[in-house]
Amino acid sequence: MKPFSYQKVMGITEAVSDLKEKNQSYIIAGGTNLLDLMKVHVMQPQHLIDINGLKLHDISERDGGGLHLGALASNAQTAYHPLVEGRYPLLSQAILAGASAQLRNKATNGGNLLQRTRCSYFYDNSTSCNKREPESGCAALHGYNRDHAILGHSEHCIATHPSDMAVALAALEARVVATGPDGARSIPMADFHRLPSNNPQVDSNLEAEELITGIQLPPEGFAEHYAYLKVRDRASYSFALVSVAVGLRMEGNTILKARVALGGVAHKPWRVPGAEELLEGKEADRENFKVLSEAYLTGSEAFKHNKFKIKLAKQTLVRALMQASNLKL
Amino acid sequence: MEKNTPSPIQKESIMLTINGTVHRLEVEVWTTLLDLLRERLKLTGTKKGCDQGQCGACTVLLDGQRINSCLTLAVMHDGSEITTIEGLAQNGKLNPVQQAFIDRDAFQCGYCTPGQICSAIGLIQEGKAKTKAEVRELMSGNLCRCGAYTHITEVVLEALERSRT
Numbered sequence: 052m053k054p055f056s057y058q059k060v061m062g063i064t065e066a067v068s069d070l071k072e073k074n075q076s077y078i079i080a081g082g083t084n085l086l087d088l089m090k091v092h093v094m095q096p097q098h099l100i101d102i103n104g105l106k107l108h109d110i111s112e113r114d115g116g117g118l119h120l121g122a123l124a125s126n127a128q129t130a131y132h133p134l135v136e137g138r139y140p141l142l143s144q145a146i147l148a149g150a151s152a153q154l155r156n157k158a159t160n161g162g163n164l165l166q167r168t169r170c171s172y173f174y175d176n177s178t179s180c181n182k183r184e185p186e187s188g189c190a191a192l193h194g195y196n197r198d199h200a201i202l203g204h205s206e207h208c209i210a211t212h213p214s215d216m217a218v219a220l221a222a223l224e225a226r227v228v229a230t231g232p233d234g235a236r237s238i239p240m241a242d243f244h245r246l247p248s249n250n251p252q253v254d255s256n257l258e259a260e261e262l263i264t265g266i267q268l269p270p271e272g273f274a275e276h277y278a279y280l281k282v283r284d285r286a287s288y289s290f291a292l293v294s295v296a297v298g299l300r301m302e303g304n305t306i307l308k309a310r311v312a313l314g315g316v317a318h319k320p321w322r323v324p325g326a327e328e329l330l331e332g333k334e335a336d337r338e339n340f341k342v343l344s345e346a347y348l349t350g351s352e353a354f355k356h357n358k359f360k361i362k363l364a365k366q367t368l369v370r371a372l373m374q375a376s377n378l379k380l
Numbered sequence: 381m382e383k384n385t386p387s388p389i390q391k392e393s394i395m396l397t398i399n400g401t402v403h404r405l406e407v408e409v410w411t412t413l414l415d416l417l418r419e420r421l422k423l424t425g426t427k428k429g430c431d432q433g434q435c436g437a438c439t440v441l442l443d444g445q446r447i448n449s450c451l452t453l454a455v456m457h458d459g460s461e462i463t464t465i466e467g468l469a470q471n472g473k474l475n476p477v478q479q480a481f482i483d484r485d486a487f488q489c490g491y492c493t494p495g496q497i498c499s500a501i502g503l504i505q506e507g508k509a510k511t512k513a514e515v516r517e518l519m520s521g522n523l524c525r526c527g528a529y530t531h532i533t534e535v536v537l538e539a540l541e542r543s544r545t
């Protein structure tokens with residue numbers, strides 16, 4: 052690691068003003084992603100703002116029936132919290148499908164959302180990478196791109212967002228709450244992460260001077276009909292090749308509402324609201340799910356080593372929808 | 381890569397209770413908990429496998445919870461209690477999980493073992509694993525290059541059962 056200065060802050064205002072005023076300053080929460088990237092010199096903060104002393108650890112009910120998840124609640128605390136397990140089992144399962152027990156004990160909800168891509172070229176300083184060093188090129192484009200995006204990519208970056216939690220939050224239509232120099236605001240998950248476009252160095256629409264304080268879950272948690280299905284190279288402790296989060300509201304075998312997000316395929320959790328609507332009022336059956344899966348992959352474009360992902364994504368979508376609606380495969 | 385100019389060396393005073401002993405230490409702020417344990421305090425039982433959160437060899441208990449000591453800074457834990465493999469035996473008697481690893485031959489080279497044992501103790505305290513499949517899943521953060529998984533899983537399952545009676 053390169054030398055840096057460090058300060059533990061005790062107030063949100065202090066954290067935000069340090070972010071604004073100190074050159075190359077970064078927040079450290081669990082540290083499980085930031086320190087990893089600092090060791091390989093991919094991220095080189097000059098100043099670390101330790102926010103672990105802030106009171107952002109609570110998980111509590113919101114007026115109107117939703118749930119608030121503090122930015123500093125650990126991934127483990129969140130996944131095992133009775134209100135999350137009971138009302139948002141989709142979120143519990145997605146979190147527990149990620150990383151390891153040790154990492155989830157340290158990883159925080161805010162840090163999970165802002166973890167950076169696992170593109171191997173991003174981690175390797177000897178290669179060109181627009182995300183690491185703007186305008187240097189993208190080694191993955193003509194390199195070994197098996198893990199890379201099939202949707203929403205640009206010629207400047209084909210990386211995927213690695214978070215499992217974020218995929219579930221997208222399907223749940225959660226909002227991210229942040230505080231910056233101009234006060235607090237909440238950002239819908241659909242607008243939180245962004246596509247790479249011509250500036251892939253920017254992962255999200257959070258401003259550099261903003262601090263995530265929490266996540267808001269809406270009242271509907273799809274606890275009756277949900278699935279998180281993660282396909283990866285080994286059974287545990289591995290990032291997703293493709294993952295699917297599904298929440299359904301059903302009456303008998305009829306789907307009243309469907310929320311579906313795909314992970315491992317794009318720079319952000321991938322949702323196609325128009326395709327979700329195709330299921331409304333339809334019977335839960337394989338043919339209708341196939342229609343949705345085709346609509347989700349519309350416009351997909353694979354590279355030399357990840358062509359398999361298009362079919363895999365479609366099949367994982369169908370399988371997750373079958374699971375969520377309790378249909379036998 | 382972001383441009384950077386080196387900062388002057390910042391040291392901070394921290395207090396850590398490690399295996400029951402209070403340590404008052406001055407640490408350079410970039411020292412990981414793992415490097416502090418191994419390089420400074422010579423507690424070399426905790427191993428460095430990958431230094432990237434990928435293997436679990438560096439697992440210790442931080443305020444009773446298992447974590448990867450390679451991915452956290454010592455300075456972030458002022459006031460905390462840390463238990464490493466060296467601190468598990470009580471009054472000259474091995475912790476039952478340690479003893480079980482020996483009795484059941486749950487290792488070959490032994491490099492992953494301190495991390496496996498600390499992780500198993502964390503798992504038992506968490507109380508989430510009951511079945512063999514759950515033990516395998518919740519121990520997946522500890523890799524064993526020798527592939528001693530079969531025995532490790534059996535030992536952890538047995539220890540779990542004993543902890544319930």
Ligand SMILES: Cc1cc2nc3c(=O)[nH]c(=O)nc-3n(C[C@H](O)[C@H](O)[C@H](O)COP(=O)(O)OP(=O)(O)OC[C@H]3O[C@@H](n4cnc5c(N)ncnc54)[C@H](O)[C@@H]3O)c2cc1C
Nearest residue numbers: 080081082083084085149150159161162163165215263433
């Ligand atoms: C071996 C390994 C395997 C993994 N496998 C998976 C997996 O399968 N699935 C998965 O989803 N994840 C996986 N992870 C990633 C893990 O989930 C993240 O490292 C973790 O969630 C990051 O949280 P943190 O609190 O440690 O973040 P930090 O490392 O502290 O921070 C990450 C980033 O977020 C910023 N930040 C943190 N908190 C805030 C805040 N409140 N406001 C503003 N900015 C903030 C930091 O400045 C930094 O840029 C894995 C990690 C490792 C090391």
Ligand code: SF4
Nearest residue numbers: 170180189208209210
């Ligand atoms: S895909 Fe994105 S992160 Fe990977 S090398 Fe290309 S620019 Fe960098």
Ligand code: FES
Nearest residue numbers: 429430431436450
């Ligand atoms: S050394 Fe920490 S996980 Fe490998």
Ligand code: FES
Nearest residue numbers: 488490524525526
């Ligand atoms: S016993 Fe050799 S690595 Fe596990």
